Amino acid sequence: MTATERTIAAAEKHSAHNYHPLPVVVATAQGAWMTDVEGRRYLDMLAGYSALNFGHGHRRLINAAKEQLDRVTLTSRAFHHDRFGEFCTALTELCGMEMVLPMNTGAEAVETALKTARKWGYRVKGVPDGKAKIVVADNNFHGRTTTIISFSTDEEARADYGPYTPGFEIVPYGDLAAMEAAVDEHTVAVLLEPIQGEAGVLVPPPGYLAGVRRLTRERNVLFMADEIQSGLGRTGRTFACEHEDVVPDVYILGKALGGGVVPVSAVVSSRDVLGVYRPGEHGSTFGGNPLACAVALEVIAILRSGEYQERAARLGEHLHHELNLLTGGPAVTAVRGRGLWAGVDIAPEIGTGREVSERLMARGVLVKDTHGATIRIAPPLVISKEDLDWGLERLREVLTAG
Template sequence: MTAPARTRTSAELIEAEEPVLAHNYHPLPVVVSGAEGTWVEDVEGRRYLDMLAGYSALNFGHRHPALIEAAHRQLDRLTLTSRAFHNDKLAGFAERLAALTGQDMVLPMNTGAEAVESGIKVARKWAYEVKGVPADRATIVVAADNFHGRTTTIVSFSTDETARSGFGPFTPGFKVVPYNDLAALEAAVDETTAAVLIEPIQGEAGVIIPDEGYLTGVRELTRRAGCLFVADEIQSGLGRTGRTLAVEHEGVVPDVLLLGKALGGGIVPVSAVVGSRDVLGVLRPGEHGSTFGGNPLAAAVGTAVVELLETGEFQRRAEELGTVLREGLSELVGKGVVGFRARGLWAGVDVDPAIGTGREISERLMREGVLAKDTHGSTIRLAPPLTITEEELRSALGSLEKALAG
């Protein structure tokens, strides 16, 4: 009888990845083998509190019962038809997502980058067919320090040299202006502008929150200039900031919303471009598509995600626990934290560089049983599942205090 294969240790699995996986990530040295709610477990059985939530892809925690049930139910019936045929789950998903976001139409895709690419194509098509921009002259204005994905077109308007270097030639048609600067934005918009594409809160840059009135100003400017306001809510949307959408903090309604991450409930990749009929109506059969976009499994899980958000429970939790997060971080200012920015259950925490880099602080947190992730320099991001309890959140803040103390 053949003996069962020995389970490899975390160290062995990390070592085994080295020669066979492209080195496009530098993960923390933890190998997750199971998860439930706000907790994950590694192959040795050590438990960690997840304070990253898959960059907001796990807003409802790991394996939320309602989402798992929806996935299981659909797995037993139908998973993929392609868009060559209709399926019985897509209409309901689109109806409910449009209603949740206050928009008319939905273009279902898979990944966040696909949603951004699709939004760019739609904006350009609209500019030519509706606004009357001359062929191949459309421009899109974006913000410096943006993060919208890593395709070649998207990195063409990134200001992060790590994302850009070695990947040219770059796609033309983009103007980059400083974030949170309405005067610079107005100066960049002209008769060729198809859209202004921004994140309501810049996540990868360190959870950068614009001044009050900035989003309102973007909305007014784009309306006055006759171009589209496209809001990338892939990280900031679907409950993370204490509202269904981050733009709701200023009561703003963009022409186009880009959604992803949490829309798939941490189970399958689901993204969408959601917008007005006047904008998404420019697409006709054959001009854009995706084999997996809007597949029955994704639509079933996405519908279950929308159902959770329709209750308002998770938005309220993010707002209420966001107060606990901000108060806890305020107490750490001067104790290793030099500053932070937070909205809802999302924070960028700037650590004194004398204490360590963001990576080093994240590794110390890991040893304390908490998983978080660094971004630029000595900044770490905190974005726990919206299902986290107050006790768990306070425990994580206590672990951060210990990590800062060394």
């Protein structure tokens, strides 16, 4: 057996089959490239679902982690540490907010936002106890905890996990009239992805986010933007909401905030919202740990330069121009996205999204499918135009191969 076959066999035998990874075994990575255990190189066009916005092994991020490893890695929130206040200050400034509640994973941050909205609804808005409602969109993906999948419309993620958590109403994504009809006196929050990633990089109609912002402000309802995938440079702006000049009440952040080094997530909001918490009411042993704060601080410093937002905008324009050329042929039925982020719908005659991903892997390009017919393209923002074009040429080869 090859090293690849041995590793995959061990994983198949001893790990739960909750993922269906492509049959590649990565050993090293740098920038936008990964190398497998056999020495084959692959262009990473997925970037860990946007967790690797700044590429593999970014020196500033690796150095920040190494320096912190020699100092202190964990104190728990039982004590203060010297990076925590600095991190909270920097992140609130980046977001234009006042307070941070740090966690680890994206799903933890979403769960924290849901709890926050309910507590705010009872303590500040005055919703009767047990009546709080949160409005969400269909085709959403906010994580896979029991509460989150309770308002999922993806049966693959939802089936066999009931009984489900009540208190949510699902409306069509992009339908402002449906949203307006759903928001009532018991609604405490609207939770949305500014662009739906797992659903296939779905961009809402122009004016939708601004309309939700107006509605939530008029009805005294929190607008919570899940920018875990869409945020921190991916779409050509620091936050995807900025494309409609929208500032939500709550940012939910994760993935790229950890720089591809450690899991870091956060809920960022005003003092009026996050100020509802008192000691002991919510927490996380690892949330806001020194190592996480050190890396996230460097991520924030990188974002302040605007370099990667500009790169994502510029290269994203090129990416979408090239992908849109493919929609004129028989292989691609639709292309969506913004910045260095795209969903490409493959015609059934060409194959499934999984089959196209496997063919691309054979040519040295790594992407991943979603919802059967779609492949997602989201390279690290450090990718060069030359490498991006090389990857797109491989895609054209796959789509036109007999």
